[in-house]
Amino acid sequence: MKSISTTLVAVVVLVVIVAAIAAVFLMRAPGGQEGAGEEKIVIGMPISLTGKYSVEGEMSLIGALAVIEWINEQGGVKVGGKTYMFDLKYYDDESNPDRVISLTERLITQDKVDFLISPYSSGLTFKAAPIADKNGVLMIAQGAASDKIFQQGYQYVVQVYTPGSRYLTSALDFVKATDPNAKKVAIIYKENEFSRTVAEGARKYAEQLGFQVVFYKSYPADVSDLTPILQELAASQPDIIIGGGHFQDGQLLAKQLAELNINAKLVSILVAPALPKFYEALGSLADGITYPAQWEMGVKYSPDKVPEGYEWYGPTIDEFLKYFTSVAESRFQKQGLKPSYHAAGGGAAVLMLAKALEMAGTTDTDAVRKAMNNLQIQTFFGKLKIDPETGLQIGHDMILGQWQSGSKVIIWPPEAANAEPIYPLPPWSEKG
Amino acid sequence: MVFTNAVRRALRKARLTLAAYIILGVLYLAFPHYSQLIATLMFYMILAQAFNIFMGMTGYIDFGYVAFVAMGAYGMALAVESLYELGWASIIVGFLLAVALSVALASMVGAIALRLRGAYFAIATIGVNEGVRYLIEGANLVGGSEGVIIVRELRATFGRETANFIMTGLADLALLLIGITAVMITALILSTRVGYALQAIREDEDAARALGINVTRYKVMAFTISAGIGGLLGAANWALKGGYVEPAHVFNIHYTVEAIVMVMLGGPGTLLGPIIGGLFYGSMNYFLGVIKPGLQLLFLAPILLAVVVALPKGLMGYVRERVKDPRLRELLT
Amino acid sequence: MPFADLVVGTLLYGALLGVIYGIATAGLSLIFGVLKIVNVGHGAFMMIGAYTTYWFFTLYGLNPVLSLPFSLAIGALLGLAFYYPVVRRVIDAPEMASLLATFAMGLLLQEAARMAWTSDYRGFSWEVARLEIGGVSIYASKLIAAGLALLLLLFHYVVFYRTKLGLAIRAVVQDREGALVVGINVDRIYALSFSIGIAITVASGSLLAIYNPVGINPYMGAILTLKAFVIAVMGGLGSIGGAFIAGVLFGLFENVSYVVLTGIEGVQPLVLTRFIAFTLLLVILLVRPKGLFGR
Structure with a gap:
């Protein structure tokens, strides 16, 4: 009995395979709806x-x-x-x-x-x-x-x-305009092409604006504990912490900053806080965290x-x-x-x-x-607006978003802002 | 004389497999619309074949195999990046450097890992793959996590038209040649003493050693050959064709898993098996992705389960068991 | 910050994470020890556990600790559901058949999870106290997760060494034919071992979610599989205690090497700790080809 069923399955599988290979070459893609004669x-x-x-x-x-x-x-x-x-x-x-x-x-x-x-x-x-x-x-x-x-x-x-090199500039502009006493910037980023470009761009821009970059280090992909690097970061006593990478590590970064009770006047994290799930994941800890965004719903x-x-x-x-x-x-x-x-x-x-x-x-x-x-x-x-030579985007500006009581608001630039910023970020211990 | 005889026998063995590549080559020219699909299929076929030379024949599973492909990609990218002013010579140097780097890594890994057995070997090689990746990223070697981009260099040296031809035509031709080389090497191994020795190792390594077979020598040989072909593949497909070698991509262990799946689907240790497996896996995935974007992997998983339950020795294993005619059997090796 | 605090912090966090690594590897080790199958889909099962805890907490407000029994039950059922139609048929097939089968199982779970729950990165906030240990601040939930991991290990140990089932499993591991002769239903032992192994794996996913309640998504399994492989081999495949000790070592080593590496100019210390950890694996295998506690 068993051999018959196995043979049957085998034959079916073989037929499917042949059909599949043939189909790849014969099928046409299911496209959009065909319109009635319009261009x-x-x-x-x-x-x-x-x-x-x-x-x-x-x-x-x-x-x-x-x-x-x-x-x-x-x-x-x-x-x-x-x-x-x-x-x-x-x-x-x-x-x-x-x-x-x-x-x-x-x-x-x-x-x-x-x-x-x-x-x-x-x-x-x-x-x-x-x-x-x-x-x-x-x-x-x-x-x-x-x-x-x-x-x-x-x-x-x-x-x-x-482009990535201008991602975190809005956060720096904001601090520059808001608080002349904030001087020390810590940059912590995920080690990949995108985040590294962003981090390098941020470092250059920070130095241009007269900030002092006191910490500049990266962590690997799929990281599950940031304790060592965050402890070293805390030791540099930054006023501003900027960086991040993607969703998973961005959530972890925020969580562990809170866990290790590392406070700064501004925390700005790439990518992760821009999505609603960030608040679900972090709850009230997310309040006050800022993020650079290409766009945000309230602009x-x-x-x-x-x-x-x-x-x-x-x-x-x-x-x-x-x-x-x-x-x-x-x-x-x-x-x-x-x-x-x-x-x-x-x-x-x-x-x-x-x-x-x-x-x-x-x-x-x-x-x-x-x-x-x-x-x-x-x-x-x-x-x-693009640069005619290279095709690079030069017209578009980043905005700086911030979580406030569970909603995302825009705090920078002034022409796009729809809320007063929370600054400085209250210490983690006050958020429970 | 002995050697030419072996080549003749190998050619006879490889008839069907070579035919498969030549048919793909003809299809490539006849249907330019499908050229990149065919190139992708060839990439999968070669990946399976190169992997099969070591894994299929010795039974050792090298989970970190993709590291050799990555080495090849880096070899080509670095050669073009630093020597692009030499024009075509930089690409030739690239292929040589690709083989050199992957073989060098293979010899190092071989010296350590080949003393291990079974799962210990498999997982030690994962360690090598991840170790190399994080060394590159952490110590900021050869571009670090940003990798190496050679598009600008190619375009500067060869101009837009030729650079595009290199990335989409020449790279594909290279793939075809690498595929044929892999077929011939596999066939040669299968039809000489080396093949028997490897088979003996797969069946029972200790018995093979007792019989006086130089186990280490044959293992290292298969390991480095397999790595070298992987290096060529990386140079052609990821560096030349993609133009961008990024560590997070080229060290992705998913490629090794795919290679295992394809070899297993077709039948390990055979000549035709990896090619059938590669064709099947590659086209199935593509086909499902085209008709049901987003759902292809959900469909693919039960198909794979059905295959493994029904045909635990792979497609070729199944067919061969049922073919009685010895001539047909030989054709199907 | 004083150097001492840096060391205390890295040691504490390293050890706790290591305990989680350890329990996350125990199921893999058990399945390999009994069935001689390397479960390539390991991480996907952990992902299911993480989602279990997440959903019970988010939908019903269930204390994450109490989701553990559910994870164990779900894991046990999943194990049986995969054992009879698939795993059973590949036990005696070549090694590669089982690799392909477990790969497909993982793929199925991952894609099913994506279809059911989307690929959003999820997390939850379970409000627990934050403690100060030796000048280092830490969430109590991490300690709870590690404590539960130890409890689970104890449970595992009791099943294995103090029950008839455990005796039968050990008999099958030692001599399958002999076990058959004395009337042990080997097939059933395989089924139960696979089921227990998956149950522990799914539960370890829950513990991971308690430890790090962020970044839960259908694709989180790949890196977990990788780490479990390395730790299982380091400890000696099939040795559950070995897996545990290797887990702690791995966690500690990753963190401690940071302290050393951060002194080197021009490198990224946290990225390089990965390199160091994998080098450690190779060195251990060079000295002991069957891992620290392998036979």
Whole structure:
């Protein structure tokens, strides 16, 4: 009996395998909905829905889809007298660099997308860039804050995020303006490409502003105890502690600062505090902790208040929120999801492309890339403008967010702020 | 004479496997739309094959195998970074340096770890992989945690067009050649005394030693060959093709686990097995990811469980047990 | 800060973390000792334990300590659920079959967890006192987690050396054929050992969540598997006491080497402690190829 069932299973397995291999070569991707005869511009996006970047990946995908839906409901993009609807095709890259390469190519050559939005993270964008460049497809890099991608000479890659070297500058500006007595800065960061760029940028900027960097050290990935490094940090008696890396270590860093009772006037941590789960994880300990963000829900960017030289483009923040919620609920079954800055960045990528298309008046890639150089817009995400030479983002500013009684508020820069800062940070012992 | 005979026998053994690579090469040219998919599949196939040379044949599981692939990636990246003004020569030096670095690491690891058995060996090699990674990151060697980026160098030397060709065409050609080399080496091992010796070691190492087989010599030989091919793979796929060598990526132990899975799927110690395993795993994952983005791994897991329960000796093991015709059996080694 | 405080802090935290490492490795060691299977999905089972504690606390306000029995039960059931259809069939197959099977098991758990609970990084705040020990401040929850780990180890020890089941397990480990002859149901012993091993592993995930109640996510298992492997081998595979002692050593060593390394210019001491810890593993294996307590 047993051998028969085993044989049966084996045969079934063999058939599945052969069918699967054949199918890979025959299947076409399930794309977006086919419209009735209207002109379409198709955007491709390899994005992490599984693996270590899945939280940010899904956010940026929903953000991009939300803005696309907004544009389509406004009647599409007008390019040289013709109106186009946007469509987005995406695949899950599993946060895996090897996968990004083949999926990017698939989007370009098989799904014939007209433009690309990059995967989340600099590492993955690095792998997509040569494929985009070889095929001459313009890629809007969202979620990739590395400065280095834009030093490689790629002509078809442009950036949405404020680059990593300027990530923590807002925190330093804030302290400089608020408290002339705060002098000593401790920088503690996760040892990887992104956080190191941020930390180096912060150190340079701090010294420029006349701060004294008293501690500058890193910890490895997947760390489970920061005691030794934090004790040494405490010994340097800093006024300001800035740094961090990603979600897990960022939560741990905050928790252990409290545990070891290491107090400072300002604590600013990368990435982790920007997501709502941070408060759930840390409770009242999170109150007062600040974080640099590309964007935050309460920002006051609006069509009524546009900086000199910029013009307003795209949905207002309320419109973006509305479309974000509807996409999250209808297409991803996420009730009550709030957009993080990753979502806003994904949406901003679509806006940059739409505006450049309108400016170019044609869908030709080179013309659109050229138009991108003159693009200078204020959006719900903030200012957007690139360096024509490299594609690096130079218009967008970071904001400084802070947790206050369980809500995220914005305390810097003044033109975006919506709350009074808590400064200095009360000692941990007062938070129970 | 003996040697040419061995080559002839190896070629005969490798007919089907070589055909697989040549078919992939033809498909690559015929369907440029699928070129990167085919390149990815080749990467998986070679990874499985190179891993198989040591693990499949000796039964030793090297969990830290990816360190050798990483060494190769660093070899190429460092050569291009420092010698890019020499043009094509820097890439040739890169491949040589890749092999040299991975073989050097393999000899060092071999001297220590090959005295260990079973799980102790497997886990000592994890120690080597992680140790090297954190040494690079912690002591800030060769770029530290930022790694080495060579895109700018490639573009500066060769211009945009050629640099793109190197990253997406030449690197793929290199993969094909490395794959064929791996096939030939495996076939040669299988059809010479070395293969029998390794097989004896796999069955019973102490008995093999008692029979007068120089166990250490054969083990080190298979270990370094396997590492060398891994180095070439890293140089072609991660440095040349990716343009960016980042420690968190190239030392990721997930690649070793994938190699184990692929070898196991196809059938360890065989010639065709790792290739079938690589093709199956690579295309299955890709296919599921394309039709159900985000759910592919959830589907893949039960499939793997079904395979291992139904075919504990791998696909090739299963097929071979059922094929009676000796000529067909030989073809399927 | 005086040097003495630095040492006290690193020793204290290192030892406590080491105790958690130790219990996190015990299940792996047990399964290897009895079934000769290396569980590549080890960390995924710990992840399930961490989520168990998290959910019971977040949804029902259950004291994390009281979630431990639930973790043990869930682990025992998971163990049986995987043993009969899968593990049982690969015990006698080549080693690689069991590696593939346990890899797939881990992948399944990880992806199922992601589908059910999303890949958000979660944490919880269990309000307990903060203590001062030798001038170093520490949460009481860490001490509680370590205490529970010791209790679990004791439980493990009692099962193994003071019960009939333990006797039968040891008999199977020593001589499987002999055990069959004297009428021991080897298959059942395997099933029970696997189930107990997974139960302890899941429970250790809960303890980890009490120790560090942050960063809980479906992918947290990979690094835990890696560390458990290293510690299991350091202690001697199959030796549960060895795993425990090696865990403490590993935790201590990681932290103490920081104090030494921080004096070196131009390096990142906390990153280098990893290098030192793995070098220690190799040195131990060079001197004792079967680990500290392996036979």
